[in-house]
Amino acid sequence: MPKKRGADIVIDVLLEEGVDTVFGLPGGAIMEVYDALFDAPLRNILARHEQAAAHMADGYARATGRVGVVMATSGPGATNLVTGLATAHMDSVPLVAITGQVPRNYIGTDAFQEADVVGITRPITKHNFLVTDIKDLALILREAFYIARTGRPGPVLVDIPKDITQQEYNYKMPTEKDVQDALPGYKPHYEGNPIQIKKAAELIRKAKRPVLYVGGGVIIGNASEELRELAELTRIPVTTTNMGKGAFDENHPLALHMLGMHGTYYANMAVYHSDLLIAVGARFDDRVTGKIDEFAPEAKIIHIDIDPASISKNIHVDVPIVGDVKNVLQKLLKELKKKPVEWVKARESWLKQIEKWKEKHPLTYQKSDKIIKPQYVIEEIYNITKGEAIISAGVGQHQMWAAMFYKYKYPRQFLNSGGLGTMGYGFPAAVGAKLGRPDKTVFAIEGDGSFVMNMQDVITAVQYRLPIKIAIINNEFLGMVRQWQQLFYDSRYSSVCLAVHPDFVKLAEAMGAVGLRATKPSEVREVLQKAMEINDRPVIMDFVVDREENVLPMVPAGKSYREMIVSPKQKGEAETMYLVG
Amino acid sequence: MTENIKTVKVRPQPKSETGKHIIIVRVQHNFGVLTRITSLFAGRGYNIESLTVGKTHEPNVARITIVVEGNERVVEQIIKQLRKLIETLRVRDITTVPHIERELALIKVHAGEEKARDEIMRLVNIFRAKVVDVSVDTYTIEITGDSEKLEAFINLLKPFGLKDIARTGVLALTRESAKEGLQEHKVE
Numbered sequence: 006m007p008k009k010r011g012a013d014i015v016i017d018v019l020l021e022e023g024v025d026t027v028f029g030l031p032g033g034a035i036m037e038v039y040d041a042l043f044d045a046p047l048r049n050i051l052a053r054h055e056q057a058a059a060h061m062a063d064g065y066a067r068a069t070g071r072v073g074v075v076m077a078t079s080g081p082g083a084t085n086l087v088t089g090l091a092t093a094h095m096d097s098v099p100l101v102a103i104t105g106q107v108p109r110n111y112i113g114t115d116a117f118q119e120a121d122v123v124g125i126t127r128p129i130t131k132h133n134f135l136v137t138d139i140k141d142l143a144l145i146l147r148e149a150f151y152i153a154r155t156g157r158p159g160p161v162l163v164d165i166p167k168d169i170t171q172q173e174y175n176y177k178m179p180t181e182k183d184v185q186d187a188l189p190g191y192k193p194h195y196e197g198n199p200i201q202i203k204k205a206a207e208l209i210r211k212a213k214r215p216v217l218y219v220g221g222g223v224i225i226g227n228a229s230e231e232l233r234e235l236a237e238l239t240r241i242p243v244t245t246t247n248m249g250k251g252a253f254d255e256n257h258p259l260a261l262h263m264l265g266m267h268g269t270y271y272a273n274m275a276v277y278h279s280d281l282l283i284a285v286g287a288r289f290d291d292r293v294t295g296k297i298d299e300f301a302p303e304a305k306i307i308h309i310d311i312d313p314a315s316i317s318k319n320i321h322v323d324v325p326i327v328g329d330v331k332n333v334l335q336k337l338l339k340e341l342k343k344k345p346v347e348w349v350k351a352r353e354s355w356l357k358q359i360e361k362w363k364e365k366h367p368l369t370y371q372k373s374d375k376i377i378k379p380q381y382v383i384e385e386i387y388n389i390t391k392g393e394a395i396i397s398a399g400v401g402q403h404q405m406w407a408a409m410f411y412k413y414k415y416p417r418q419f420l421n422s423g424g425l426g427t428m429g430y431g432f433p434a435a436v437g438a439k440l441g442r443p444d445k446t447v448f449a450i451e452g453d454g455s456f457v458m459n460m461q462d463v464i465t466a467v468q469y470r471l472p473i474k475i476a477i478i479n480n481e482f483l484g485m486v487r488q489w490q491q492l493f494y495d496s497r498y499s500s501v502c503l504a505v506h507p508d509f510v511k512l513a514e515a516m517g518a519v520g521l522r523a524t525k526p527s528e529v530r531e532v533l534q535k536a537m538e539i540n541d542r543p544v545i546m547d548f549v550v551d552r553e554e555n556v557l558p559m560v561p562a563g564k565s566y567r568e569m570i571v572s573p574k575q576k577g578e579a580e581t582m583y584l585v586g
Numbered sequence: 587m588t589e590n591i592k593t594v595k596v597r598p599q600p601k602s603e604t605g606k607h608i609i610i611v612r613v614q615h616n617f618g619v620l621t622r623i624t625s626l627f628a629g630r631g632y633n634i635e636s637l638t639v640g641k642t643h644e645p646n647v648a649r650i651t652i653v654v655e656g657n658e659r660v661v662e663q664i665i666k667q668l669r670k671l672i673e674t675l676r677v678r679d680i681t682t683v684p685h686i687e688r689e690l691a692l693i694k695v696h697a698g699e700e701k702a703r704d705e706i707m708r709l710v711n712i713f714r715a716k717v718v719d720v721s722v723d724t725y726t727i728e729i730t731g732d733s734e735k736l737e738a739f740i741n742l743l744k745p746f747g748l749k750d751i752a753r754t755g756v757l758a759l760t761r762e763s764a765k766e767g768l769q770e771h772k773v774e
Contacts, residue, residue, distance in 0.1 A: 127622060128629045132672040152672060190675040302595035314666035315658070321600055338718060422675070567594070 032078025035103025059089020095424025131159030156193030220300030221248030222286015258272025399455025
């Protein structure tokens with residue numbers, strides 16, 4: 006085998022791993038890799054900011070289930086990845102980040118564009134590497150892909166000094182076995198313990214008021230089919246977290262939709278009154294549980310998760326099952342089917358009670374024909390896309406409305422930064438999603454505050470002729486902060502007013518995209534129809550909405566579900582909070 | 587069913603006792619592995635009482651002994667987080683199994699007057715310590731033992747005036763006779 010440059014080895018490993026798209030920007034320390042990329046059979050999507058590149062790779066990974074790859078140069082290139090890596094880390098997204106580093110003999114000298122990137126990214130990656138010898142380069146890169154996609158997935162960063170990318174070496178492509186041998190302590194646990202599974206089945210048989218609480222793990226673990234089968238077999242209603250949206254068809258009669266801070270009344274009531282909570286690929290996040298002592302106070306808890314550290318971290322669990330959710334659910338189904346399932350009949354009164362809650366407080370909002378209600382825009386996006394689009398959201402009020410008012414049918418249909426809560430995530434993630442799933446309509450539902458954090462990369466979408474539909478829910482506020490200020494800070498709107506914006510229609514045109522605007526409810530549908538007709542470039546839709554609409558229901562941070570605010574009795578007064586029931 | 591929502595119900599929590607734990611971590615002896623462990627503790631707000639690290643008889647394997655004070659739930663979480671590190675080979679909490687625990691300290695103490703020198707020498711003998719350096723007005727003493735013994739010795743030296751102390755932190759090995767009783771923190 007002829008000698009190859011380190012940079013060529015990088016490309017070889019990417020191809021070996023089946024990568025066809027990478028996202029990134031070149032710079033001094035990674036130039037050699039970009040030189041090797043020049044005539045390699047894979048494409049680089051030239052983002053305009055490394056943070057956007059990281060979110061693109063993340064959106065690509067979430068929409069396809071494959072490992073996303075992002076590349077950046079040393080120093081500022083790599084530090085710009087930080088938010089993207091932390092976002093992917095919190096939401097268990099498989100990413101491999103390849104960063105250039107200054108040549109080895111410059112490391113530690115405060116060289117130009119030098120930063121301790123391995124040090125900076127250590128707590129926000131699943132693992133990271135600094136390559137110090139070209140002999141290890143191929144193996145480390147393969148380890149990175151292996152770690153990123155197995156177990157509980159996550160981002161892995163490989164920092165490569167420039168001189169190693171230039172050095173020549175006669176290498177052999179490491180095998181999967183070489184990779185596993187190099188990682189003797191890394192053994193993800195896939196098989197659930199059969200005794201625990203038996204115990205879980207017993208609890209399920211006995212439960213009178215059970216609820217399935219489903220998180221992103223079901224999507225990552227491709228276990229939606231098993232979940233649906235379990236819910237239907239046992240007649241257990243399903244509530245999903247924000248990350249779990251799409252794991253269970255939201256039009257299904259057993260769907261309770263989202264739980265937690267902005268969960269539905271009926272989901273939260275069901276969880277509060279449940280006697281058995283079956284958590285599947287979820288992690289009892291504070292946005293889900295509220296006040297932890299009063300979360301599902303009467304329920305026994307079964308927790309299925311691939312990450313042992315997620316179990317009994319926030320809440321004590323009665324039956325923990327560590328394993329791959331698909332594997333565990335299959336075994337649980339088998340176990341349940343061993344005996345006749347007449348016990349299911351006892352569930353009917355519980356399901357009736359849930360129906361009553363659904364009737365009492367359905368997910369709704371005050372409609373208007375004078376002013377555009379943000380929820381209305383989401384409903385219209387749902388209608389025009391027939392519920393089939395991939396929706397990518399930023400972070401804030403619009404994200405919650407996108408979660409609540411679009412009914413998701415499939416896994417990998419709703420992309421958003423659930424864990425880290427990264428504003429500016431939605432649009433670049435949509436770029437990655439569209440590149441990974443060109444067959445799908447992709448909507449970026451963005452807030453005005455969120456969108457402007459990464460709007461420079463509209464240029465990238467124009468360059469690659471990506472027909473992404475960007476719907477800005479424009480209330481000229483950092484809306485979620487404003488809502489909290491209204492409810493908890495006596496309406497003192499400190500630094501949340503975004504009255505000064507660019508003209509988004511003109512901005513779109515200046516960037517080579519299409520700009521549209523709706524200021525009246527009657528214009529919403531028309532704008533969406535026009536946007537759907539465009540198929541060769543992105544379109545920015547500026548929906549000028551009711552400025553002070555709130556996201557409801559809401560369980561205030563750290564409070565019990567008992568203190569859920571269900572509807573706005575009097576606008577602007579914290580006293581509008583009332584106990585449900 | 588909706589009526590009872592006004593009465594506060596609280597999830598029962600299992601008891602979790604607070605105490606000192608000795609955790610042994612075997613890791614791949616790679617560049618930066620110690621930083622991963624210490625930054626894990628810092629980032630998650632766990633307190634390290636002491637941490638020692640050294641090579642083992644196996645190539646490329648380092649052994650880290652960590653002493654932490656915390657309740658059982660926190661310690662369980664610490665162990666799980668340590669296991670989650672890619673380079674971790676094995677984690678054991680040996681607190682409840684018979685083990686040998688040793689720490690070494692070098693103590694520099696004022697010893698100018700004859701009376702003080704005599705008294706210190708008596709303590710050194712009682713504790714089976716060793717004077718390893720002598721100057722006109724100081725002794726430097728080497729002592730090994732478990733942490734309690736060292737604490738007791740240091741407390742007795744305090745009245746003479748301590749100049750400096752260097753401690754290694756705790757090292758621990760399980761007693762071979764107790765091997766079968768090794769208690770691992772299992773998730774299931």
